[in-house]
Amino acid sequence: MILWRAIVLAALVATAPALLAGEIPPDARRSGYFFMGPDTRAMQDDDTSNPGMLFVLDGEALWAKKAGSADKACADCHGDARSSMKGVAARYPAYDKALARPVTLDQRINLCRANHQQAAPLPYESHDILALSAFVAHQSRGVAIAAGDDPQAKPFVEQGRNLFMQREGQLNLACTNCHDDNFEKRLAGSPITQGQPTGYPLYRLEWQTLGSLERRLRSCMTGVRARAYDYGAPELVALELYLMARARGMPMETPAVRP
Amino acid sequence: MAALINVPAKAKRGDIIEIRTLTSHIMETGFRHTMDGALVPRDIITSFTCRYNGAEIFRADLFPAVAANPYLSFFTVAKESGKLEFEWIGDNGYSSAASASITVE
């Protein structure tokens, strides 16, 4: 097994110089879905069994609900999300010219609220922001991830990659140590996945609710005994962007279900 | 609060049909504590009822051991066209309802 991997990697280094040792070749990438058991898969597969769909439904209602002093709903500008939002979440985090940095889908929703609805921002991980982003991202289910393609986003993808490769915390582990080098092995009872962010926001059985990729990243950081970045911190956004760019071409699954 | 109801839109008379329901609820157990040691009070759905054209066909008592966003699946015989009504009742005066119609041929 080890020998087989070494041969595969050697071959890849020869043919694909952009791929650093330890990084997962494109056709070997697997969604977290691949690592979970049949019961959890079944929960995701059927929309009426998938608790994430409850949030999508709430998000659909919020999409049409007027908010803020502009008294406008998302739908008043964007119309039917089924067409206007298709593929949008697959491109997030996306570079924002005015801010000269990438923003997450959650941040984009709050920018819309501030600029167009004159509404207060929805707090990170609040029910409403998760519901709205789940509803928007759900419109991209099955769409190939295409984040990080914008040339202006490239430095931030690079920043995210550096963070992914950098050891941190009391356990002195980098993301790559688990998610590039040791996926398919187990940590305590749980399989180590590749950390492909295909289904966010997703319903985690552990959380018993929907949560964002940032929440997941923060738990990983706590797991390696590092201090987690605050929600919305540029480092978290860069990591999110790198992960989405790393999953480029993989289909969106929102709302995924994970253990 | 959202609820997802999965009922076949059409059935043949005498068919045994599966009914699946999923509803939003935190199902706070009443056994957890905050960081400063305060008990988080229990807040759960305690009872679920399904009626088929007014007659109760299924009922459940739920306890804190039922997972958040309670999911229930059960069966009934498709007898006649009409309405299935679902009702969830819980702590702190919680009550929510949903319905679905079925055509039986």
Add this chain to the structure above:
Amino acid sequence: MQTTRRKFLSFAGGVTVAGTIPIVTLRPVEATPAMLNTAIRNVVGEAPIRVGKIKLDIPPLVENGNTVPMTVNVASPMTADDYVKSIHVFNEKNPQPNIGNFYLNPSSGRAQISTRIRLADTQKVVAIARLSDDSFWQVTAEIVVTLAACTEEVN
């Protein structure tokens, strides 16, 4: 049976607070075997409990104890004279021994229910069916609950 299924959505007047509670520590008291027996006797009374007829379908090794899918099925013709009145599910080591009571009748057609449960630890789950002749039938399953490697609990 027709396979066309309809997704039906409704927004009923609920009062659930959807906010997240800051990090909570989970140090549950455990139900004791005595509590489990008492909970079972509260349902069954002094009647004998037999083994058989009832099947409990639950993963032996669960991915997360917070949401464990479970199906209970009872072999019964579900006729007016011979049907399952109720199904009762219990656990051994959660803070409370009860999981759920499910009430059926002949028009149920099939004596089967599914739900998702919480299991605080590796433990025994017991399901008991009460038939229309007031006989009780039991099944027990041992479930191994593993803890996730990187949970959010900081304490």
